[in-house]
Amino acid sequence: MSRVTQLRSERAQLVASIQVLAKVEAEGGSLSAEQLTQFTELEAKVNDLTAQISRAEAAERMAAASAVPVSESAQGINSPPVHISGPFNEATKPGVAMAQMVRLLVQAQGNQQAAAEMAKTGGYGADVHMALSTVTPSSGGVLVPENFSTSVIESLRPKSVIRNMGAVSLPLNNGNLTMPRVIGNTQVSYIGTEEDISVTDMEFGDLKLSSKKAAAIVPISNDLLAYAGVNPRIDGQVSNDLAVSMGLSEDLHFIRSAGGGSLPKGLRYWAPAGNVLPAPAGATLAIVDLYLGGMMLRLETANVDLTACGWIMAPRTLRWLQSLRDGNGNKAYPEIDLGLLKGYKVALTTQIPTNLGAGGNESEIYFVNFADCYIGEDTNLAIAISTEASYKDAGGNTVSAFQRDQTLIRVISKHDFGPRHVESVSVGTGITWGAGM
Structure with missing residues (x-):
């Protein structure tokens, strides 16, 4: 001002x-x-x-009258300004510093020292220059500094449904984390005069999280990455592309991965058998409402705290519920327009498939206490860059990065996922609602 x-x-x-x-x-x-x-x-x-x-x-009038344009060309400077400022400091946004680091490494063709020098002389922040000067090589790439990794996780949060719904992020010390949990409570009973007090024990279990390697490949246009100077819009776009790809990869595994070996176990396979409810025959409002209430009841009867509960489902399912009408033609669930379903947050994700079952048209619904779900994270994040490798797109087609004039950025993170109490997860299966939409 x-x-x-x-x-x-x-x-x-x-x-x-x-x-x-x-x-x-x-x-x-x-x-x-x-x-x-x-x-x-x-x-x-x-x-x-x-x-x-x-x-x-x-x-102000005198200052404006005495101002003269600066002729940079007289000094032999004909390129665009190195620093392009925006209406606010975008460099402070989560993930932007890492995006700048990635762009500099691409421009330097992976040469860490050259990228550091470019950061020093190109108007980039001291944190970016320092990071490129001190990062450690790893798997053909570099390890991202811990403060950058934390920033990336923050920018990832709104892109990942599981994180956005309230899953708790915890550090993995030495790649492992063990959290005790009570699986059987003590029983208190009333007794008469001179009767012995019964002995009761608590049963304990553990949630053990161990580091699992997750990788995402992000193809980005070379025209975008090679843009000269510090530009908030370009760095924000690169950061967003990285976060979206990592978020989709996380949700895919945190929701439906069967686990075992190198994979984390997802919600679908953490849910106890009694909390997996096949969809009922028929799709009238009364049947649907009773079914959704039954999913909630599974958590209520297990004394799960419903405060942080929420729904996740495929877009097809949510839009069908949104269009469901009662006998008077009113919306059955008008609160969906506000991001709620039966009083709880609801989110959609394409990482819940709609081609399950024998007919290839089934999907799933999840009702979960997300405050009881934990993401154990290794703070190390590794990136590698290639302008020549190939990748498979969403349709399974092989694409040459060289031919498309793209750079592939491979991001590797290590984490694991699981609920502290499995009773906090209920799953609706065989959902065909909206299959004809």
Whole structure:
């Protein structure tokens, strides 16, 4: 905000106070001695601010009149400005520093030292220069510094349904994390006179999380990556592409991975057998509502805290529920427009398939206490870059990065996933609602 604008704002506030006092007399009243004194003081302040505004405006006019354009070409500088500023400091946004690091490594063709020098002389932040000067090579790439990794996780949160719904992120110390849990509570009973107190024990179990390697390949246009200088819009786009690809990969495994070996176990396979409910025959409002209530009941009867519960489902299922009407033609679940279903948060994700079952048209619904779900994370994040490798797109087609003029960025993270109490997960299977949409 300029000095002139600030002074004008202050004067407007004082004038508003004066008008309040003047309105008293305009309506036939009279000002008290205290109000008269206040009026005089406000009037003096307004006059003083008016004089200050006049001087500040004069100073701005003189500065504008004496300004001359800077001819960079006279110094042999003909390229676009190295630093392009935006309306706000985008470099502070999560993931942007890592995006800048990635772009510099691409421009330097993977040469870490050259990228560090480019960061130093190109107007990039000291954190980016320091990171490129100290990162450790790993698997043909580099290890991202821990502060950058944390930033990436924050930018990943809104892109990952599981994270966004409230799953708790915890560090994996030395690649492992063990959390004790109570699986059988003590029983307290009433006794009569001179009766022995019964002995009861608590049963304990463990949630053990161990580091699993997750990888995502992100193809990005070379035109985008090679953009000269620090540009918030370009870095934001690169950061967003990285976060989206990693978020989709996480959700795919955290929701439906069978686990075992190198894979984390997803919600579908953490849910106990009694909490997996096949869809009922028929799709009337009464049947659907009773079925959804049954999924909630599984958690309620297990004394699960429902405060942080929520629904996740495929877009097809959510849109069908959104269009469901009662006998009067009213929306059965109007709250879906507000992101709720039966009073709880609801989110959609394409990582829940719609081609399950013998007919290839079934999907699933999940009702979960997400505050009871934990993501154990290794803070190390590794990136590798290639302009020549190939990859398979969403349709399974092999694409040459060289032919498409793209750079492939491979991001590897290590984490594991699981609920502290398996009773916190219920799954609806065989869902064909909306299959004909």
